[in-house]
Amino acid sequence: MAEANPVMTPKKDELMADDIHEVYAIRYGHHSRRSPANFIDGDPHDILQPLDFFVWAIVGPSGVIVVDTGFDEAMGKKRQREMIKPVRDGLAALGIVADSIKAVIISHMHYDHCGNYDLFPEARYHLQDREMAYATGRCMCHQALRAPFEVEDVVVMVRKVFSGRASFHDGSGEITPGVTVHHIGGHSKGLQCVQVKTRRGYVVLAADATHLYAHIDGGRVFPITYNVEEVVEGYETLKRLATSPRHVVPGHDPLVLRRYPAAKPGLEGWVARLDAEPNYN
Ligand SMILES: [Zn+2]
Numbered sequence: 001m002a003e004a005n006p007v008m009t010p011k012k013d014e015l016m017a018d019d020i021h022e023v024y025a026i027r028y029g030h031h032s033r034r035s036p037a038n039f040i041d042g043d044p045h046d047i048l049q050p051l052d053f054f055v056w057a058i059v060g061p062s063g064v065i066v067v068d069t070g071f072d073e074a075m076g077k078k079r080q081r082e083m084i085k086p087v088r089d090g091l092a093a094l095g096i097v098a099d100s101i102k103a104v105i106i107s108h109m110h111y112d113h114c115g116n117y118d119l120f121p122e123a124r125y126h127l128q129d130r131e132m133a134y135a136t137g138r139c140m141c142h143q144a145l146r147a148p149f150e151v152e153d154v155v156v157m158v159r160k161v162f163s164g165r166a167s168f169h170d171g172s173g174e175i176t177p178g179v180t181v182h183h184i185g186g187h188s189k190g191l192q193c194v195q196v197k198t199r200r201g202y203v204v205l206a207a208d209a210t211h212l213y214a215h216i217d218g219g220r221v222f223p224i225t226y227n228v229e230e231v232v233e234g235y236e237t238l239k240r241l242a243t244s245p246r247h248v249v250p251g252h253d254p255l256v257l258r259r260y261p262a263a264k265p266g267l268e269g270w271v272a273r274l275d276a277e278p279n280y281n
C-alpha cells in the first residue's frame with residue numbers, strides 16, 4: 001500500500017511490531033439534512049449538517065478485517081439515502097477483494113451497518129451478544145426502537161449464526177493481536193467500537209458511538225438512542241481507548257474525509273487513510 005504521509009516515520013520497534021495495522025475509511029453514502037435532526041433537543045443554529053456513510057478496512061499481518069458492511073442501492077432507495085459508490089467498489093479501490101475477506105466486525109445491526117449480505121461469503125461475523133438479543137427480542141415489538149433495523153438484516157444474521165459464521169463478544173474481545181472490540185451500547189443496546197493499534201498509536205473506530213465530532217466534543221446525543229447514560233459514558237470510553245481525542249474516528253462525519261489524507265491519489269473524497277496524521281485546520 002502506498003505511503004500516504006511520508007512525514008509520519010514510525011519508530012523502529014513499531015516497524016518490527018507484527019500487530020501494527022493500516023486503517024481506512026471508505027465512504028459509500030450520503031444524507032443531506034439540517035443540524036436539528038442530529039441532536040436530542042435539536043440545534044439552535046439550524047445549519048446544513050449532512051451525514052456520510054462509511055465502512056472501514058483494517059489491514060494487517062493477519063489479513064484484512066472489514067468493519068461494517070453498509071447498505072446496498074435498494075436499501076439506499078428505500079431509506080432515501082444517497083448511494084455514492086457501492087461498498088464493493090470502495091474495497092476494490094484499495095485492492096481488497098470482498099470475496100476473500102475472512103473477518104467482518106459488525107458495530108451494530110442498524111440498516112446502514114450490516115447490509116450487502118452476499119459480499120463476504122467467506123467471512124466470520126463478529127458482534128456483541130447484546131446486539132443480537134436486542135435485535136431479536138422484546139424491544140423490536142416497539143416501532144420507536146425497531147425503526148433503524150431491517151428485519152431481513154436480522155434474519156440473515158440469524159442464518160449466519162446457524163451456519164457457524166458468527167462469533168459473539170460480551171464486552172471486550174480480541175479479533176487479532178492489535179484489533180479489539182469494546183461494548184459501548186447507548187445508541188443501540190449492543191453497539192461496539194473497534195480499537196486498532198497503528199503506527200500513530202491506538203485509533204478507535206467509534207462507528208455510531210459518536211456520529212459526528214460534534215457529539216463527542218460537545219457531549220451531545222444523537223436522537224436515535226436506546227440509553228442516554230451509555231451514550232455519554234461511551235464518549236469517555238472512546239477517549240480512554242484512543243491514544244488521544246484525535247485518534248477517535250466518528251461514524252458519520254463528512255469531516256473525516258477532510259481531516260485525513262486520501263489513501264492514494266485519485267481517492268480523495270472517497271477513501272481516507274486513518275493511520276496517517278489528521279489535519280484539523
Ligand atoms: Zn446506528
Ligand SMILES: [Zn+2]
Nearest residue numbers: 110112113208
Ligand atoms: Zn449509522
